[in-house]
Amino acid sequence: MESTKHDRLLEIFFRSLRGEDLSVQRLAKEYGVSTKSIGRDINDLKSFLADHRHLVGNTELNYSSQDKCYRLHMDEFLTNQEIFALLEVMIGARAFSKEELLTLANKLKRFTTVQDRPMLNDLIRKELYHYTEIKHDCISVQETLWKLAKCITEKREITIEYYRADRAWKTNRIRPASVMFTDNFFYLIAFNTEGDPDKPLYFRVDRIKYITEHRKKFTQAEAPDFDEGLLRQRSLFMWPGKLRTIQFEFTGSAIQAVLDKLPTAKIIERKGRTYTLEADVYGDGIKMWLLSQGRRIKVTAPEDFVEEMRQEILRMSANYSV
Known part of the structure; x- marks a missing residue:
């Protein structure tokens, strides 16, 4: 018919x-x-x-x-090249559960041409098969992110129940300000309803188990303006701490890797293969990265930070009976 x-x-x-x-x-x-x-x-x-x-x-x-x-x-469709690049980033980030990633991948693949779809499938097939997600405490990262985003838009106070890094169970009533992705994880940036209202707090989204939305809303004055872009440049591993300007010497051939890791870093002097750099950084996450570079890095300023590094190295050496 x-x-x-x-x-x-x-x-x-x-x-x-x-x-x-x-x-x-x-x-x-x-x-x-x-x-x-x-x-x-x-x-x-x-x-x-x-x-x-x-x-x-x-x-x-x-x-x-x-x-x-x-x-x-x-013109508004994603190109095959763009889809392949996005899928590779999502696979490498390991931020989503395998089920969420497969769903996203299948949806994105619908925008490829019939001719290129088999090639794309073949390129990512093994990576998807061996994909290992980062352990999540929340039921769904995507659902948790969206719920937080709505609360941020509505300026609504929330109570979150979550696991800290040491797996201690905590409850916080907070004013959510922003969400951002860095170093394989989504983070919620928020401010306390009590205590120091101007000190930002960081919570891994995947560790948030429960969210309770309250009727009470907060004003712009009760939640300080927050520059996510500046935080991303200055903070490593989303560790809390004060803002400070540090200087350090780097001896090695991979200076570009240092500049890529620390967006605020700039070279202020070079003598042969030794570079002196200065960077503005938030928090104590910078110590973890500097120590990971071994003898290639020497912190030179400020003096209190030099002493922190010295004491940390002494504690490390004690583990090996040096």
């Missing part, structure tokens, strides 16, 4: 959205109509897309004389 023109147009359009090649001959046979009818359908779709650019953007049905079929081209 011949399908109605309206239904047929919708089906053909949705097939093109899924990346399917539209062959006039094949479609005519499938729908039991003449090739002229399918040709008119294609022209109607092309006219619709041209007349409604304010809705669909630069979207066109282009004809390939080589393959003798029409393909949908959309």
Whole structure:
């Protein structure tokens, strides 16, 4: 039985959205109509897309004389290259559960062309098979993120129940300010409703087990302005602590790796293979990174930070009976 023109147009359009090649001959046979009818359908779709650019953007049905079929081209669609890059970042981050990652990957792959989809599947197949997520305490990272985002937008106080890094169970009533992703984890940045209201607190989103939303809302004055971009540049591993300017010497060939790791770092002097750098940093996470560089790094200022590093190295050496 011949399908109605309206239904047929919708089906053909949705097939093109899924990346399917539209062959006039094949479609005519499938729908039991003449090739002229399918040709008119294609022209109607092309006219619709041209007349409604304010809705669909630069979207066109282009004809390939080589393959003798029409393909949908959309400027707003992600390209195959962009999708591959995004999938590689998501896999490497390990921030989502395997189920969430597979769902996202399958949705993104729908934007690839039929010709390139097998290649993309082959490129990421082994990585997805061996994917190991970071252990999560929350049921879903995505759901928790979205719930927090809504509370931030509504400026609503919340109580979170979560596991600290030492696995101690804690409860905090807070004013959520922002969420950000860094070093494989999503973080909630918030301020206490009591105590020091100006000191930002950091919570790993995946460790938040329960969120209770309160009716009470807070004002802009009760939650300080927060610059996530500046925090990302100055803070390593999202460890709390004061802001300070440090100087250190780096001896080695991979100076670019240092500059990449510390966005605020700048070279203030160079003598041969020894670089003197200065950087603005938040918190104690910087100590972990500096110590990981071994003898290639020597902290030179400020003096109190030099002493902190010296004492930490002495405690480390005591572990090895040096």
